[in-house]
Amino acid sequence: MNVQKLVAIDVHTHAEVSCRNPQDSFGEEYDRAADKYFRSDRRPTIAETVAYYRERKIGLVMFTVDAETQLGRRRIPNEEVAEAARQNSDMMIAFASVDPHKGKMGAREARRLIAEHAIKGFKFHPTVQGFHPYDRMAWPIYEVIAEHVAIDFPDMQIVIAHPSWPWQDEALSVCLHKPNVWIDLSGWSPKYFPSQLVQYANTLLKDRVLFGSDYPLITPDRWMRDFREAGFKPEVQPLILKENAVRLLKLA
Numbered sequence: 001m002n003v004q005k006l007v008a009i010d011v012h013t014h015a016e017v018s019c020r021n022p023q024d025s026f027g028e029e030y031d032r033a034a035d036k037y038f039r040s041d042r043r044p045t046i047a048e049t050v051a052y053y054r055e056r057k058i059g060l061v062m063f064t065v066d067a068e069t070q071l072g073r074r075r076i077p078n079e080e081v082a083e084a085a086r087q088n089s090d091m092m093i094a095f096a097s098v099d100p101h102k103g104k105m106g107a108r109e110a111r112r113l114i115a116e117h118a119i120k121g122f123k124f125h126p127t128v129q130g131f132h133p134y135d136r137m138a139w140p141i142y143e144v145i146a147e148h149v150a151i152d153f154p155d156m157q158i159v160i161a162h163p164s165w166p167w168q169d170e171a172l173s174v175c176l177h178k179p180n181v182w183i184d185l186s187g188w189s190p191k192y193f194p195s196q197l198v199q200y201a202n203t204l205l206k207d208r209v210l211f212g213s214d215y216p217l218i219t220p221d222r223w224m225r226d227f228r229e230a231g232f233k234p235e236v237q238p239l240i241l242k243e244n245a246v247r248l249l250k251l252a
Helices: 028-038 046-056 078-087 100-117 136-149 168-177 195-201 220-227 237-248
Strands: 008-014 058-063 092-094 158-161 181-184
Touching: 008 046, 008 220, 008 237, 046 058, 046 078, 046 220, 058 078, 058 237, 078 092, 078 100, 100 136, 158 168, 168 181, 168 195, 220 237
Parallel strands: 008 058, 058 092, 158 181
Antiparallel strands: none
């Protein structure tokens, strides 16, 4: 990733439409409910998302969510996201998603994605995938991830996605106590962030808070506009927008 030419790095964007697999309309009501809540009217292809971010000189981390067991819906291939990242390596990084219910087969897939497709991280969505983060069924995948990050990190790096209402204080406490835990600010407009989240992002956690939009449900244009007015200190804003992600993703 050519960090010097980017104004920010969005660590939380979704692959929504596959250009390889036919559209799976099963569970369409889930998409429509999300569109209504976020006032979104379309789902872009991966190529359209990359073009959107390239035009704005914003780097991005993209992933799909594999929840085939829980939702019964065909996932977007991790390989498709990885290929887009290879083709746009100056401004895009691919994370993968493997349904924890897939157990040892999921662990084999995770190992293959790391070895053959240079996957840099994994997305888990416990509420959609139907598991608790501490479930032992997810351990085979966790072990693969930990094995491959152990060279550079003493522990697996974990990013808590979204402001965590009604558990914001708990999320902040975990992040304060565990130096390998980060918080991304995706899924909400910054003008709605809880005051304690802004307080800690400005002080004790300023080095472990990350810009994330949840695109396409929230656009980086809207997020960054509201971010400037949300009470973040001028000296902290560059850390959140880019510099913390550079450290987390080992881009420099």
